[in-house]
Amino acid sequence: xxxxxxxxxxxxxxxxxxxxxxxxxxxxxxxxxxxxxxxxxxxxxxxxxxxxxxxxxxxxxxxxxxxxxxxxxxxxxxxxxxxxxxxxxxxxxxxxxxxxxxxxxxxxxxxxxxxxxxxxxxxxxxxxxxxxxxxxxxxxxxxxxxxxxxxxxxxxxxxxxxxxxxxxxxxxxxxxxxxxxxxxxxxxxxxxxxxxxxxxxxxxxxxxxxxxxxxxxxxxxxxxxxxxxxxxxxxxxxxxxxxxxxxxxxxxxxxxxxxxxxxxxxxxxxxxxxxxx
Amino acid sequence: xxxxxxxxxxxxxxxxxxxxxxxxxxxxxxxxxxxxxxxxxxxxxxxxxxxxxxxxxxxxxxxxxxxxxxxxxxxxxxxxxxxxxxxxxxxxxxxxxxxxxxxxxxxxxxxxxxxxxxxxxxxxxxxxxxxxxxxxxxxxxxxxxxxxxxxxxxxxxxxxxxxxxxxxxxxxxxxxxxxxxxxxxxxxxxxxxxxxxxxxxxxxxxxxxxxxxxxxxxxxxxxxxxxxxxxxxxxxxxxxxxxxx
Numbered sequence: 001x002x003x004x005x006x007x008x009x010x011x012x013x014x015x016x017x018x019x020x021x022x023x024x025x026x027x028x029x030x031x032x033x034x035x036x037x038x039x040x041x042x043x044x045x046x047x048x049x050x051x052x053x054x055x056x057x058x059x060x061x062x063x064x065x066x067x068x069x070x071x072x073x074x075x076x077x078x079x080x081x082x083x084x085x086x087x088x089x090x091x092x093x094x095x096x097x098x099x100x101x102x103x104x105x106x107x108x109x110x111x112x113x114x115x116x117x118x119x120x121x122x123x124x125x126x127x128x129x130x131x132x133x134x135x136x137x138x139x140x141x142x143x144x145x146x147x148x149x150x151x152x153x154x155x156x157x158x159x160x161x162x163x164x165x166x167x168x169x170x171x172x173x174x175x176x177x178x179x180x181x182x183x184x185x186x187x188x189x190x191x192x193x194x195x196x197x198x199x200x201x202x203x204x205x206x207x208x209x210x211x212x213x214x215x216x217x218x219x220x221x222x223x224x225x226x227x228x229x230x231x232x233x234x235x236x237x238x239x240x241x242x243x244x245x246x247x248x249x250x251x252x253x254x255x256x257x258x259x260x261x262x263x264x265x266x267x268x269x270x271x272x273x274x275x276x277x
Numbered sequence: 278x279x280x281x282x283x284x285x286x287x288x289x290x291x292x293x294x295x296x297x298x299x300x301x302x303x304x305x306x307x308x309x310x311x312x313x314x315x316x317x318x319x320x321x322x323x324x325x326x327x328x329x330x331x332x333x334x335x336x337x338x339x340x341x342x343x344x345x346x347x348x349x350x351x352x353x354x355x356x357x358x359x360x361x362x363x364x365x366x367x368x369x370x371x372x373x374x375x376x377x378x379x380x381x382x383x384x385x386x387x388x389x390x391x392x393x394x395x396x397x398x399x400x401x402x403x404x405x406x407x408x409x410x411x412x413x414x415x416x417x418x419x420x421x422x423x424x425x426x427x428x429x430x431x432x433x434x435x436x437x438x439x440x441x442x443x444x445x446x447x448x449x450x451x452x453x454x455x456x457x458x459x460x461x462x463x464x465x466x467x468x469x470x471x472x473x474x475x476x477x478x479x480x481x482x483x484x485x486x487x488x489x490x491x492x493x494x495x496x497x498x499x500x501x502x503x504x505x506x507x508x509x510x511x512x513x514x515x516x517x518x519x520x521x522x
Contacts, residue, residue: 159369
């Protein structure tokens with residue numbers, strides 16, 4: 001089969017569109033999260049998503065609405081992590097662990113109560129991008145426009161608090177509000193990403209492309225664009241190759257990201273031998 | 278015009294008083310050196326002024342506005358003691374970091390923004406580092422970039438918290454004369470916290486010695502000749518603080 005023939009299939013078109021949108025969102029938000037040492041928030045929120053999805057499936061919710069149904073719990077959990085850190089003075093990684101554990105435990109109990117782990121739940125755990133519906137693509141487009149729009153609008157504030165929270169506060173930035181905004185945007189993106197790479201591997205999309213971009217970029221804006229490009233490349237290549245070779249898409253996307261990271265680290269080692277101008 | 282009016286300010290951490298009944302005013306054009314031993318509350322005072330720490334009692338008014346209703350952040354430039362959790366691999370360039378100082382300064386065209394950034398970098402003699410990553414610079418260069426960030430909006434009030442800690446003696450002297458020039462030429466009001474009593478005494482027109490409360494508020498000369506200070510510190514300590522002048 002020629003590669004060009006692949007793009008004539010409706011399911012491949014839907015997979016590529018939603019995959020690229022989700023990949024770019026994860027990469028862009030991931031830069032802020034990685035630099036603020038909040039990388040594992042994606043892991044925590046994806047575990048809450050598991051609990052929400054288990055509940056939605058237990059209630060026989062239609063597939064399109066499972067994504068929507070998962071949103072409230074994940075959004076609330078993202079704010080819950082912030083509250084635990086700020087008000088209860090619990091360390092950030094511990095707060096993520098607490099929320100994550102609650103999500104997974106709740107999901108496992110719900111899955112057991114509703115008849116055990118089934119094909120539907122597995123597809124959310126490991127992703128099933130080739131089965132994305134038209135409705136889910138439209139949802140991905142709408143959330144992409146929302147999240148990217150907010151990031152562009154709040155870019156300088158997000159950059160300021162990523163560099164230094166105290167300095168940002170002394171410039172009159174409402175740091176708590178921007179932190180809450182970042183948490184909510186991450187929650188939206190995690191829910192969207194579960195169909196692409198699955199709940200188990202969402203945090204990989206949030207972490208690896210930004211870390212790769214940090215090896216080779218100069219400048220914060222350049223890092224954002226590079227991370228987005230790396231993510232888009234790995235998602236597009238992963239979808240096409242997984243279809244041709246009948247391999248799990250989500251896992252292949254993550255492995256491609258690891259390869260790109262190793263290449264970037266090697267490139268950085270070579271370029272360090274050339275002194276800065 | 279009064280730039281800062283602090284009345285009865287008290288701050289405490291975990292039930293222990295860090296600052297007690299601090300009252301003083303800062304007039305336009307003042308250059309105030311704030312000194313004191315470790316743990317005297319100097320940095321806490323600065324943070325209380327900027328709203329980074331909530332006082333337990335007292336009030337702070339900046340440019341005649343109560344802190345709760347204060348919104349003119351573009352008129353204040355702040356250089357912290359150190360960037361918390363500074364990441365040497367942070368991907369921001371010098372230009373991007375200095376641009377952050379313009380966030381609270383009202384709208385500008387792209388050309389005006391570039392011009393303001395270039396002016397600030399020139400003032401701090403770091404124009405050649407514009408495209409460099411902040412993490413690749415030396416401690417002294419980073420301090421100058423962060424000072425450029427604090428100055429880029431041409432603030433009326435510049436607050437510096439131990440800005441010379443990472444600097445060698447020669448760079449430190451250059452830094453102090455730079456700040457003195459800003460005060461003298463631009464009329465910028467300066468509040469500078471430092472351990473470096475000898476250097477600040479040369480440049481500041483007012484000297485505030487605090488140790489949880491205000492021990493002395495006046496000129497450095499008056500401090501050095503004050504019988505009260507002799508009685509408080511002991512002649513030897515006073516001589517040590519003042520003897521280079």
